Amino acid sequence: MSRVLKWIVCAGWLVGSSATVSAQSADWTAVVDAAKKEGKVVVYSMALGAPYYAAVLKSFEAKYGIKVESLDLRASELAERVRTEQAAGRFLGDTEIITTTMIEEQLKTGDYVQKVGDIPNAANLREPFKTSDVSVPAYVQPMGILINTRLVKPEEEPKSWNDLNDPKWKGKILSDDMRPLGSGNTMFAVLQKKMGAPFNEQLAEQKPVFSRDMRNDARRVARGEYPIYVPQVFAFASDLKGLPVKVVIPQEGAPYAQMEFALLKNAAHPNAARLLINHFLEIDSQLLYANAWMLPVVKGAAERANDDAKAFANAKLMGMATLAERPAMMELARKLYQ
Amino acid sequence: MAEVLLENVSRTFGGFTAVDDVDLRVAAGEFVTLLGPSGCGKTTTLRMVAGLEETTGGRISIGRRVVSEPARNIHLAPDRRQLGMVFQSYAIWPHMRVFDNVAYPLQVRRRPAAEIRERVERALRLVEMERFADRPAPALSGGQQQRVAIARAMVFEPEVLLLDEPLSNLDARLRTQMGDEFRSLQKRLGITTLYVTHDQDEAMALSDRIVVMRGGRILQIGAPTEIYQRPNSEAVASFLGAPNLLDATVTGIEATPSDPSRFTVQGDGWQGVACGNQPFACGQSVRVLARPEDLRIGPIASDADATWRGEVIASVFRGARRSLRLRTSAGELHFEVPALTEARVGDMMQIEAARSSLWAVAPG
Amino acid sequence: MSTLSSNEITHPPMRWGIRFARLMEGKAPRRLALAALALLLAFLSLYPLSMLLYGSLHTTPPGMAGTFNLSGYIQVFTWPTAVVFANTVGISLLKTVFSLLLAVLFGWIISRTDTPMRGSLEVLITLPFFVPPILTAMAWGMLGNPQVGVINLAWQWLSGSETPLVNVYSYAGVVWHMLQYSTPFLFLFVVEAFRAMDPALEEASRMCGASQWRTFRRVTLPLMLPAVITAFLLSFIRGLESFESPLFFGTPAKIEVVTTAIYNSIHHQSIPNYQFASALSFVIMGLMFLLVIWQWHLLRGRSFQTVTGKGYSPRVIKLGPWRWLTFAVCVLFFIISVVLPIGQLLLGSFFQFFGFYQWDMLTLDHYRSVLGNDEVWRAFRNTFLLGFGGASATMVLGSIVAYVSTRTRWSGRQLIDVLAWLPWMMPGMVLAVGFLWGFAFLPGAITIYGTIWALLIAYVALGTPVSVRVMSAAYHQLSFDLEECSRVHGASWWQTLWRILIALAWPSFAVGWVLTFFGIMRELSASVLLYSVGSEVLSVVLLRMWENGQAEAVSVVGLMMMLLVFLFRWVQLRLIKRYVSTL
Ligand SMILES: Nc1ncnc2c1ncn2[C@@H]1O[C@H](COP(=O)(O)OP(=O)(O)O)[C@@H](O)[C@H]1O
Numbered sequence A: 001m002s003r004v005l006k007w008i009v010c011a012g013w014l015v016g017s018s019a020t021v022s023a024q025s026a027d028w029t030a031v032v033d034a035a036k037k038e039g040k041v042v043v044y045s046m047a048l049g050a051p052y053y054a055a056v057l058k059s060f061e062a063k064y065g066i067k068v069e070s071l072d073l074r075a076s077e078l079a080e081r082v083r084t085e086q087a088a089g090r091f092l093g094d095t096e097i098i099t100t101t102m103i104e105e106q107l108k109t110g111d112y113v114q115k116v117g118d119i120p121n122a123a124n125l126r127e128p129f130k131t132s133d134v135s136v137p138a139y140v141q142p143m144g145i146l147i148n149t150r151l152v153k154p155e156e157e158p159k160s161w162n163d164l165n166d167p168k169w170k171g172k173i174l175s176d177d178m179r180p181l182g183s184g185n186t187m188f189a190v191l192q193k194k195m196g197a198p199f200n201e202q203l204a205e206q207k208p209v210f211s212r213d214m215r216n217d218a219r220r221v222a223r224g225e226y227p228i229y230v231p232q233v234f235a236f237a238s239d240l241k242g243l244p245v246k247v248v249i250p251q252e253g254a255p256y257a258q259m260e261f262a263l264l265k266n267a268a269h270p271n272a273a274r275l276l277i278n279h280f281l282e283i284d285s286q287l288l289y290a291n292a293w294m295l296p297v298v299k300g301a302a303e304r305a306n307d308d309a310k311a312f313a314n315a316k317l318m319g320m321a322t323l324a325e326r327p328a329m330m331e332l333a334r335k336l337y338q
Numbered sequence B: 001m002a003e004v005l006l007e008n009v010s011r012t013f014g015g016f017t018a019v020d021d022v023d024l025r026v027a028a029g030e031f032v033t034l035l036g037p038s039g040c041g042k043t044t045t046l047r048m049v050a051g052l053e054e055t056t057g058g059r060i061s062i063g064r065r066v067v068s069e070p071a072r073n074i075h076l077a078p079d080r081r082q083l084g085m086v087f088q089s090y091a092i093w094p095h096m097r098v099f100d101n102v103a104y105p106l107q108v109r110r111r112p113a114a115e116i117r118e119r120v121e122r123a124l125r126l127v128e129m130e131r132f133a134d135r136p137a138p139a140l141s142g143g144q145q146q147r148v149a150i151a152r153a154m155v156f157e158p159e160v161l162l163l164d165e166p167l168s169n170l171d172a173r174l175r176t177q178m179g180d181e182f183r184s185l186q187k188r189l190g191i192t193t194l195y196v197t198h199d200q201d202e203a204m205a206l207s208d209r210i211v212v213m214r215g216g217r218i219l220q221i222g223a224p225t226e227i228y229q230r231p232n233s234e235a236v237a238s239f240l241g242a243p244n245l246l247d248a249t250v251t252g253i254e255a256t257p258s259d260p261s262r263f264t265v266q267g268d269g270w271q272g273v274a275c276g277n278q279p280f281a282c283g284q285s286v287r288v289l290a291r292p293e294d295l296r297i298g299p300i301a302s303d304a305d306a307t308w309r310g311e312v313i314a315s316v317f318r319g320a321r322r323s324l325r326l327r328t329s330a331g332e333l334h335f336e337v338p339a340l341t342e343a344r345v346g347d348m349m350q351i352e353a354a355r356s357s358l359w360a361v362a363p364g
Numbered sequence C: 001m002s003t004l005s006s007n008e009i010t011h012p013p014m015r016w017g018i019r020f021a022r023l024m025e026g027k028a029p030r031r032l033a034l035a036a037l038a039l040l041l042a043f044l045s046l047y048p049l050s051m052l053l054y055g056s057l058h059t060t061p062p063g064m065a066g067t068f069n070l071s072g073y074i075q076v077f078t079w080p081t082a083v084v085f086a087n088t089v090g091i092s093l094l095k096t097v098f099s100l101l102l103a104v105l106f107g108w109i110i111s112r113t114d115t116p117m118r119g120s121l122e123v124l125i126t127l128p129f130f131v132p133p134i135l136t137a138m139a140w141g142m143l144g145n146p147q148v149g150v151i152n153l154a155w156q157w158l159s160g161s162e163t164p165l166v167n168v169y170s171y172a173g174v175v176w177h178m179l180q181y182s183t184p185f186l187f188l189f190v191v192e193a194f195r196a197m198d199p200a201l202e203e204a205s206r207m208c209g210a211s212q213w214r215t216f217r218r219v220t221l222p223l224m225l226p227a228v229i230t231a232f233l234l235s236f237i238r239g240l241e242s243f244e245s246p247l248f249f250g251t252p253a254k255i256e257v258v259t260t261a262i263y264n265s266i267h268h269q270s271i272p273n274y275q276f277a278s279a280l281s282f283v284i285m286g287l288m289f290l291l292v293i294w295q296w297h298l299l300r301g302r303s304f305q306t307v308t309g310k311g312y313s314p315r316v317i318k319l320g321p322w323r324w325l326t327f328a329v330c331v332l333f334f335i336i337s338v339v340l341p342i343g344q345l346l347l348g349s350f351f352q353f354f355g356f357y358q359w360d361m362l363t364l365d366h367y368r369s370v371l372g373n374d375e376v377w378r379a380f381r382n383t384f385l386l387g388f389g390g391a392s393a394t395m396v397l398g399s400i401v402a403y404v405s406t407r408t409r410w411s412g413r414q415l416i417d418v419l420a421w422l423p424w425m426m427p428g429m430v431l432a433v434g435f436l437w438g439f440a441f442l443p444g445a446i447t448i449y450g451t452i453w454a455l456l457i458a459y460v461a462l463g464t465p466v467s468v469r470v471m472s473a474a475y476h477q478l479s480f481d482l483e484e485c486s487r488v489h490g491a492s493w494w495q496t497l498w499r500i501l502i503a504l505a506w507p508s509f510a511v512g513w514v515l516t517f518f519g520i521m522r523e524l525s526a527s528v529l530l531y532s533v534g535s536e537v538l539s540v541v542l543l544r545m546w547e548n549g550q551a552e553a554v555s556v557v558g559l560m561m562m563l564l565v566f567l568f569r570w571v572q573l574r575l576i577k578r579y580v581s582t583l
């Protein structure tokens, strides 16, 4: 009896949920139609013309016939343009792809974004990624340790973040400046939390040399100026194939920065924007990112990644910097690295 | 041709008055020279006529048109005054050929090319520079540049020509030659001309009338002979030539009124008759002007207006003339005698002034 | 003299048309034109600056609720900022002094001596100026790092020494990198000043028995004072605002300067601290203003008119065998400042990665990817359009402003001069934000924001200070007669400006144009904040490439730009030669 009841309940639930699914897909068809009518979508992004980003946009244009205009800016410029435009009542952008913390900041300081609404592909998000009212994860940039394979013998290769504090690396670590906001500070903050305060204190004793140009710094390590560079964004090493460098994913995991979509207030093309967000979460789109050594945010992409990218697509994540802790972390880094 | 009229024109720079209440009429076709020591305001006056300098008072008219009148806020831009001008530096544009320099006033007036060519050629022929049309302007000698500057100033047949010390950069011989050439050209074309110089010889040789200026004011206006022979002040008198100026007192006025009046004057150890056109009274102090060329060794004539005795203290042979300097009771007198005159330092001699050659002016 | 009267002068009755004509004959047109000019300049410089002033006094940027306070300024007057100031001034002063010495030396060699191949040397010496600094920074990093720098490896191999010879990551490295940019920049100013000078003035000194060196010191240099001082100031101020060199070479050596502090406070803060950035900029601006006033003081009431209507012919000094020494000096500079770094880039551009010279990495891919990239071509087209339009507009504006400020006695001319100076004294990164705010907050109907016009206007504003300086220095040398003569002979003000002043100063005009053009080509801060989709400019595309790790592609574009410079300079010098030969 109870079994029957269970079955009935289950069936009813199934019917009900399939009804909502079809209702939802009907809604989504309306979105797609409206998006096509809008004909265009303006994205503000920090991707600065990265090829995989451009490829996703291209596939979107091909699939829906909707034109994408992408304005590529550095983080602070993007934030300031959005802020200024909204304050001046010039609503030129539809959506933005920026770090999670920047969206948090926007929410804190003003009224720049609107509710995203349902995005069908968001149902396919991998752990630990989830949407919020106003944001949808887009992709993730984890970071590890870059070593010069000529200067670091295989047996010396750091396995753990702790290995950086080996006395033999004193003065031999090139690092992105940890004091100002950026990858260096993100790493600093995450390691502070996960590895404990003594770790960072010891690292400071190693006297890492700071620099401010991640792309060039990886090459400096490749040329042998320094044996080790931290933090190495995996993706930035994917195009260094052929150089004597290797990215190590420490056993404790990789700190990361997460990029998310948000829908801008008074967007002129909100439906096209949502369609684009959904398209970004297609497995094919995420696969492009995975193959560029980034961590896909949806299920089913990492498995299909190229061999050299698989490890990075499945890297163990350590955590990301949070807005609340940021001032304290920047302060601490300034203190440790006078 | 147009006349130029300046009424009470003045110009101050900050607190300094460079040109003070100048009244002047240059008749159509007339050649008038502004003469005066450096810094007396000649250039400023000329530039105000040209419109390069603003007037701070008075009125300037060219032809029938008021071109400057600060009181009514009129200041016509220089390019609308239709003038020709020759600058002291010539202001030949170094980036142009001779032809382009001369053609410029026509080009900016957008004349047809054929007309420009014809008129430039004519102007260059006038100053005998037609062979140099294609020369780069800076590759010319001073005299040639000066001719180009004149050709340029006259090429569009301006109503009024302004010249600021155009000959001062030339050597003495060229200066005379160019001056004469220019004067005959001006007469032929009949252009109203306002000319600035500090050189009295140049002024007298060229001008219909001379305006003597000092400290921004006009001292006297008149024909060269008038200015020279009948100066109205000691300043004018002493600026032209290198005259002897003697202190004297008027002792009598000739009864029959004439122009000029004749006065008997009494100086230190001499007395004589001087002409003058100011109403001097008996007992008044005057300065008596005795030009070196009017003094001679006497006695020759019975009607000499005055005589002096003294010792020769300098005797300089100058080719055509000999300059002597004589110490007399009235002071030192210098004068000129024929070159071959025997006169040695230490000689005592008597000199006399030719009739009607002494001229009395008020002292100061 | 008969009494004068004006009764004979006709006074037609005043009608409206005549009143208007009368108005046009007075000072009204000039006042109107002057007011229009002042307004234009105010829009270009005062307006964005006033936005920034607001930003420096307000806790939040325009358009956000906040309060007015002085915390930005208070933060400026603290000990760490004082150290930053000292670093900045010290570095800039050092590099300006050294590069001025070099520039005067080269200017003299090129324009006044019979050194062989002066024409080619002139082009070569100025080349480094036109290379994006980021590229030479990278090249010098490869050449001069203490670990594996080519120079150090060569030195250690030659001398057997263990210690490196040079370290570019140091004060000296920062100064050295800046020097490569300021020397050609100053040289461009100085060489024109040398050219425009009447050698008769020098000859007169030689005739008076002065030695060559004494003549140079006592006559030549003082006559070039306006050009030299102006160049010194421009270069010193630019040095205070220099960014790439301290970022690349100073950061690892823990040297912080004002620009990197500003960069941090805008780009690497949790919330961009515009209040501090703009307050810091205004304080710097105040300091620079003192310098500018000092310059006015120095030049006031002195005449430097060396180009007179009397004409002259430039003459060169015969150096005899010494001319090979001067030749060698120029070549050495060229080798060190161009061949070494640019050679490195050129070589590197044919390999897959910079600095890895292996046969199997030899490739033309970078050229292929750049030449086959539509975006690059579109950016080139946009940049050219903006460059030509912007440089021409800037130079015309600069010529007019310079004219008003140096050649007239109009009241209000100092104001105009100041207005034109202002944008130069504000660090580019901050000024760019001022433009962003300024254009965005214009009344809604004025849609400059988000169009290509925003870029153009910003470029004109950014370029005007240099164009004004270049043209003032040139005008300073022209005698007033040349211009007045033109006016008297019927040319209007415009005709005179074009046909006499600019025509005479045109070598400087051309130099200014090229400087402005390449300034526009390189400008990043404002470009990235103001560009819109479709109006991408080269610097934005280069930034993208750089951030994507395509350093080799960036250098390909850099090399293309150099080729362009080569072409420009060559044409320009040909034209100057033709002009000079007519003298
Ligand atoms: N722009 C000026 N500013 C101040 N004073 C001036 C100016 N131009 C001329 N002056 C003064 O006005 C006076 C007359 O000058 P100018 O007309 O050039 O004399 P000149 O009779 O030698 O041509 C001089 O004392 C001169 O110093």
Ligand SMILES: [Mg+2]
Pocket (backbone or CB within 6 Å): B039, B042, B043, B044
């Ligand atoms: Mg004069």
